[in-house]
Amino acid sequence: MEALNRETVTNGILEDVIDDLVKPKGKRGVPVLVAKGTLPKMGNEATVEYFFETAPKPKVMVEKDGRVDFRESSIIQQVEAGQLLAVKTPPLPGESGITVTGAPISGKIGMDVPLLRGTGTRFEDPDKLRLVAEISGSAKLRGNGEVEVSERHVIDGDVDFETGNIRFNGTVIIKGNVLSGFEVVATGDVEVNGIIEDATIHCGGNLLVRGGFIGQGKGIARVFGETHIKFLENQTVHGNGDVYIAEEIIHAHVISGGKVLVKFGKGAVIGGTIVAREGVQAKIIGNIHYIHTKVRAGIDPGLDEHIKKLDTIVENKGLVKTRVQEAINKYVEMKYTGEHGGLTPEQDEHLKYLYHVMAHFDEWSEFLVAKHNDLVQERNRLDKHAYVTADQRAFPGVHVSVGELQRKLDKDFNAVSFRIKDRVLTALRPIGDEFKPYEGEGK
DSSP: OHHHHHTTOOSSBOHHHHHHHTSTTSOOSSOOOOBOOBOOOBOOOOEEEESSOSSOOOOOEEOTTSOEEOTTOOOOOEEOTTOEEEEEEOOOBOOOEEOTTSOEEOOBBOOOOOOEEOTTEEESSTTSOEEEESSSEEEEEOTTSEEEEEOOEEESSOBSTTTOOEEESSOEEESSOBOTTOEEEESSOEEESSOBOSOEEEESSOEEEEEEEOSSSOOEEEESSOEEEEEEESOEEEESSOEEEEEEEESOEEEESSEEEEOSTTOEEESEEEEESSEEEEEEESOTTOOOEEEEESOOHHHHHHHHHHHHHHHTHHHHHHHHHHHHHHHHHHHHHOGGGSOOHHHHHHHHHHHHHHHTHHHHHHHHHHHHHHHHHHHHHHHHHOEEEEEEEEOTTEEEEETTEEEEOOSOEEEEEEEEETTEEEEEEEETTEEEEOTTTTO
């Protein structure tokens, strides 16, 4: 205790340990812990509360007769100038600790979470904890964490000869229709209260059409986000995200990077071609007249093409390495034997590049093999989980494909889901949360 006192050790002394230590049979010749301080604790991390929907989705209103009313739905987060958008609670320090000499140790402050000001917003306090809208417009939380408010372009009537084509860096709201032959290009969301005829839509956000997308087959919508349309006839939709057609798809062409869902009203897919990366679900697929209807799921041409290219590279990596070494040998011989007057500056740079390639060849090869394996796993995942589902009925004449497997239906199926089971495209009957093969399936 005197020795501890000389070293000014006054806190956290383990007296029981010392009592044992000074006994005749106590520990000797080894270090013994006789005093222990208290570690500081981490404080609460910062939090940000947003007062707008950061990932808005249309709210579908289903009427008693099964029809969908989009009039009350909106994907636009409209805010007014001065409106509070977000409040940050700063991080707090944790409980303090203390050393064995009695010196305090400050508690660790919690992790900070930034509240980032984007365009169209401002902080209303010097501590930058309260973010408000600087202008009226559409609020959005960007992928980099910034909160922004962008001015929207509102068209009170139709897109027609009076307005001309619409090209806008932001959100476009059309209170009327988009007439044939016109074009709407927006980097943000596009919302159409009426119908779209044989027009062209380029949408960098989500597309919401409260009416239908109809015409003579000359219309096309290309959508980066989600697509929500009441009904679709004859036209073409390319959606990077999920495609929701509320009531029916007739003789249309749809390509989706996610799912295609037709679940309200008639919920029918009749004619045309539907292609989805994840799956297709409708109430009814085909009709009693056996109209040619093509439905494909688990399809990702870009993924398959990438795998094919990597197959070729991985299979020939040994040959590539040999060719690189042969080129190096040729340049080295030219450089040091004086043949052909040595190397030109361009050839010398090429030799340096080849040395660099050879030095990192194995690393590059391992990366490509790993990338190839990841893509193959993703392909297998699609094959395993992709589906084509008819909640009520699938008619003969419908062509169903899942991955590379396909079949043409030659009979009626009620409440059926087509999936790959044991490498066979199998018709499964949903029973509770499980799927059981129809009689005669999977053999």
